[in-house]
Amino acid sequence: MSPSAGADGSVDLLVAPLALPAGGSLSGTVKVPGDKSISHRALLFGAIAEGRTRIDGLLPAEDPLSTAACLRAMGVTVSPIEAGEPVLVEGVGLDGLQEPAQVLDCGNSGTTMRLMLGLLAGRRGRHFVLSGDASLRSRPMRRVGEPLAQMGARIHGRQDGNLAPLAVQGQPLHGSVIGTPVASAQVKSALLLAALTADGPTTVIEPAPTRDHSERMLRAFGADLEVGGDLGRFITVRPGPTLRGQSVVVPGDISSAAFWLVAGAITPGADLTIENVGLNPSRTGILEVLERMGARIEVLNARDVAGEPVGELRVRHGPLRAFSIEGPMIPRLVDEIPVLAVAACCADGTSRISGAAELRVKETDRLAVMARQLTAMGARLEEHPDGLSIAGLTPLHGAEVDSETDHRVAMSLAVASLVALGDSRLHRPEAAAVSYPGFWDDLARLRA
Ligand code: S3P
Numbered sequence: 001m002s003p004s005a006g007a008d009g010s011v012d013l014l015v016a017p018l019a020l021p022a023g024g025s026l027s028g029t030v031k032v033p034g035d036k037s038i039s040h041r042a043l044l045f046g047a048i049a050e051g052r053t054r055i056d057g058l059l060p061a062e063d064p065l066s067t068a069a070c071l072r073a074m075g076v077t078v079s080p081i082e083a084g085e086p087v088l089v090e091g092v093g094l095d096g097l098q099e100p101a102q103v104l105d106c107g108n109s110g111t112t113m114r115l116m117l118g119l120l121a122g123r124r125g126r127h128f129v130l131s132g133d134a135s136l137r138s139r140p141m142r143r144v145g146e147p148l149a150q151m152g153a154r155i156h157g158r159q160d161g162n163l164a165p166l167a168v169q170g171q172p173l174h175g176s177v178i179g180t181p182v183a184s185a186q187v188k189s190a191l192l193l194a195a196l197t198a199d200g201p202t203t204v205i206e207p208a209p210t211r212d213h214s215e216r217m218l219r220a221f222g223a224d225l226e227v228g229g230d231l232g233r234f235i236t237v238r239p240g241p242t243l244r245g246q247s248v249v250v251p252g253d254i255s256s257a258a259f260w261l262v263a264g265a266i267t268p269g270a271d272l273t274i275e276n277v278g279l280n281p282s283r284t285g286i287l288e289v290l291e292r293m294g295a296r297i298e299v300l301n302a303r304d305v306a307g308e309p310v311g312e313l314r315v316r317h318g319p320l321r322a323f324s325i326e327g328p329m330i331p332r333l334v335d336e337i338p339v340l341a342v343a344a345c346c347a348d349g350t351s352r353i354s355g356a357a358e359l360r361v362k363e364t365d366r367l368a369v370m371a372r373q374l375t376a377m378g379a380r381l382e383e384h385p386d387g388l389s390i391a392g393l394t395p396l397h398g399a400e401v402d403s404e405t406d407h408r409v410a411m412s413l414a415v416a417s418l419v420a421l422g423d424s425r426l427h428r429p430e431a432a433a434v435s436y437p438g439f440w441d442d443l444a445r446l447r448a
Contacts, residue, residue, distance in 0.1 A: 018429040018440070020417035022398055025269035025317075026446045032257045033083075034059035034250035035278045036435050037185070037213050038308070040111045042248040043067045044119060044193070045221050046089030047076040047097070051245035053089040057276075058250050062434045066107035066132075070116060073100040083438075091245050094197055099126040103165065106132040108363060108407075108434050111186055113164065114144045118190025121153035122197040123170035131165040135363050135405060141166060144190045147178045151194055151202065175200030175239070182358065183331045185210035188235070192218060192225070195237035206233040208328045211282040216307050221246055249306040251278035255408075256436045257313060258286045258336040260446075263415045264315030265295040266346040271316045272446065273300075279309040285325075285332030287313075289340060293320045293347055322349030322392050330356050338412040341370045344390035345379045346419060354387040363434070364406040373401045373413055377420055398422030407434035414443060 039059040044067065046053030058064060060083045068078045068087075075098035077090040097120070106112040113130055120128045131137065142162040145155040151173040157166035175198040180187045188204055192214050195202035212227075215235060219225050224238040257277045264272040279287075279302065290297055296318045302311040320343065325333070333340070337359055344351035359366040371383040376399045380391040398420045403410035410431045417424040432439045 015428065015430065017400070017425040017427045020414055020424040020426055022417065022420050022423050024447050026263055026267050026418070027271050028446050029273045029275060030260055030442050030446060031275045032252040032260070032277065033061065033436055033438065035253040036061070036063055036255065037111065037211060038217070038248075038250045038278070039064040040067050040109075040115060041189070041213055041217050042250060043071060043078065043087075043089060044115055045217055045243065046091055046245060046248070047071045047078075048094050048119065048196070049091035049221055049243035049245045050093050051091055053091060053245040054247045055087040055089065056247075056249045058087045059253065059435070061437050062107060063109040063112065066105065066109045067112045070104040070106065070112060073102060073104055074098050089245070091243070094243065095123065097123055097126075100128060103129045103131050106130055106136055106164075108133050108135055110136060110139055110363070113141065113166075114186035114190050115193060117141070117144045117155060117166065117168060118148060118193035120168045120170060121148045121151070121155065121194050122173040124172050126170040128168040128170070129165055130168070137164045140361055143181050143184065143187050147180060147187065147191055148194055150178055151176050151198060153194065173198040175202045177203045177205070179205045180207065183208040183210050184358070185214070185331070189214040192235065192237055196223060196239055196243075198239055201236055201238045203234055203236045205229070208331055209233050209282060210331045211280065213280065213308075217248070220307055247306070251305055251308050251310045252276040253435070254278050254283050254286065255335040258339050259411045259415055259439070261286065261290060261295070261297065261313065261315050262339045262343045263418055265290060265293075265297070265317060265320060266343060266415070267418045268317055272314070274313045274315070276310060277313050279311050281309075282332060285329050286336040286340070289323050289325060289329070289333065290343070293323050293343065294318065295320060320347040322347045322351040324352040326353075326355040330358070334358060335408060338366050338370050338408045339415055341374060341381070341388055341390055342412050342416045344392055345374065345394060345396055345416065347392040349392055351390045351392060352387065354384065357386040362406070364404050364409065366406065366409065369404045369406060369409050370412065373404075373409065374416065376401055377416055377424070396420040398424040400425050400427070402427040403429060403431040405431050407431045407436070411436065411439055414439075
């Protein structure tokens, strides 16, 4: 059988595919790495605070390393990022970032590039160029550049400012009232960062609530930030206060826990406990959908750690029902949709995902990639412009599959392989390192 090709028809044949043997079960305890969204924010906010920020539990993966490298290139001292070690950021203050002599390389990380645009737009008199890998250079940036331009920002790039490389010429920014064009925490966070040094208050209005880690953490650092509106989605920042270095404890990433939640729910005999998972309500859509499906999930030892809710999750195998998701639920589980598509293959009935066109502009077009790769395993699904319909209880068979360079696709396909009849092989498994470098070791240990 030949490897299933990526969207561009290419498959990297130099790196050996990973064997994913069929059969067996999963049991034991796993501690997922730190939350990616919170890790980026802790580094960025620490950099523009005054004094030292100590970060415990920072995700030691490629995406946060990209953020740290960009900050170092602008004169910020960030201690080495190593698993299990606290990270220290020596803040340079709101206006202390130096003009970098080189292009800022954001790697594969949309969060790095978008938040950085907001952070740099108001650094008057300084010039910055941001770029990244082939995936990031194809992702839309106008959604950030356009609202920032309303505040006075000057950002130029390919496709009339939509595609990186992007050049930012720092400008004085004006406080504004801005409705964001898409429900995106990255867009919102970029505007909140720009608002910190504008000449007056800025209010950001979101079309639907998105993850609120920036709001929580900016407040903890001392920003004057108020959340209001019917759904709490009017966020106002008043410039002025100095941000002060903090101690940040990063909880485990529920988006990484999602692979084990689905793996545990679909694999016969499975019983898994996932420790120290962030349970911020803006991120727990995956738990609500799995519960609706009838999954056997318990939340244990729920507590608050440094301003974020945290708990242990226990999941056991059991029968699942099909689900439908759309509307405001989508931003609450946007990164979990690839693995939810795998869960749908094992549920009774047809599951429907709609209102999820945003998935087409993630690290890959995740609707197309998951449809292509799950079809290679025998799934019966239909791809729609804004979602997928997936017929459940269709037996998956072992296949030659490909992450197509997307970390969440790589791990979702590994979960699918657990219930396939026959062995699978995954091309480009190394993509997982973007958010979960220890995933393959954890998988081997939990299967043993
Ligand atoms: C993120 C927000 C989401 C998510 C991404 C991380 C963040 O993107 O998909 O993985 O840290 O703010 P959007 O804001 O584009 O929805």
